[in-house]
């Protein structure tokens with residue numbers, strides 16, 4: 478593959494030379510070099526599996542297009558961000574400055590993504606966010622060059638809060654890792670839960686990515702709320718669900734969450750996730766042709782079913798393609814490319830979505846109930862839910 482890319486580049490340089498001598502506009506020749514895509518994702522730590530699902534599905538989409546988008550081959554540059562905000566600026570600069578990528582793609586962790594956004598803004602580099610839900614990315618820190626194909630932390634959490642009051646719960650305790658994603662998810666849940674007449678009686682937090690839950694479970698047992706809402710994902714989510722069941726709480730205090738708790742983690746929970754109710758913009762077994770084709774292709778290539786992270790990675794590649802098609806692969810036409818991305822309808826495995834004016838998906842949030850290793854939908858918790866985008870000035 479690398480060899481092919483290099484050969485192609487040599488050929489293109491020759492073409493560029495000929496083009497100049499024949500006075501063909503340079504843009505045409507330039508458009509034939511590969512597009513450099515910087516993948517900044519976690520390859521280690523509690524979110525490693527999430528990063529790999531995003532990477533897999535982004536590449537699957539590009540391969541389905543024959544390895545080119547709008548006539549341009551794709552050259553990947555990768556950095557393991559370790560879900561470490563302290564290393565995020567340096568890691569993003571490696572891709573943007575050292576490697577000179579045309580587009581930055583990442584990441585899972587909200588704190589890391591907020592630092593990436595600052596680098597992308599400084600350099601005016603196109604930035605696609607295939608997971609991190611940090612509300613501010615499409616609120617106060619929104620930007621013409623930043624597009625998200627995932628969610629805000631607020632979105633599934635708000636929908637979950639609405640559903641929990643709908644189920645008649647009056648009191649809730651929340652527990653999360655103490656960083657942007659969890660804190661914002663708790664805010665979203667609390668807003669809807671209290672709008673619906675409920676009361677969050679205690680907000681518990683533990684440092685990311687800690688998995689020592691025992692003292693919190695003891696406290697929850699003593700508080701006896703009607704419900705518990707948590708934000709955990711990846712490896713830590715599996716540990717939490719197992720501990721919750723082992724503490725005997727699963728049958729006495731219903732546990733709710735944004736669907737990250739149970740997406741891609743039910744196998745590792747070994748039965749402790751059975752029946753858990755969550756809210757998310759994806760579910761297993763959706764009745765749409767795009768999802769069926771995507772799931773079959775992902776399973777065939779990677780030998781496992783896709784999850785929400787894979788969907789978001791696939792859609793990041795689809796959104797990039799929508800922009801590139803509009804400019805015939807010429808990324809120097811920034812304004813036209815971004816305009817096309819802003820107005821795109823993405824035919825996603827989750828169902829079609831468009832972007833809000835702050836570049837975040839307007840999407841249905843499904844209510845799901847875990848069964849075996851899947852999260853089938855039991856209905857829609859919030860239809861075409863748009864993040865409020867508060868404070869976004871483009």
Ligand code: PHB
Nearest residue numbers: 586587609610658710737
């Ligand atoms: C985040 O940090 O924004 C985040 C991480 C993992 C998830 C969801 C959100 O599953």
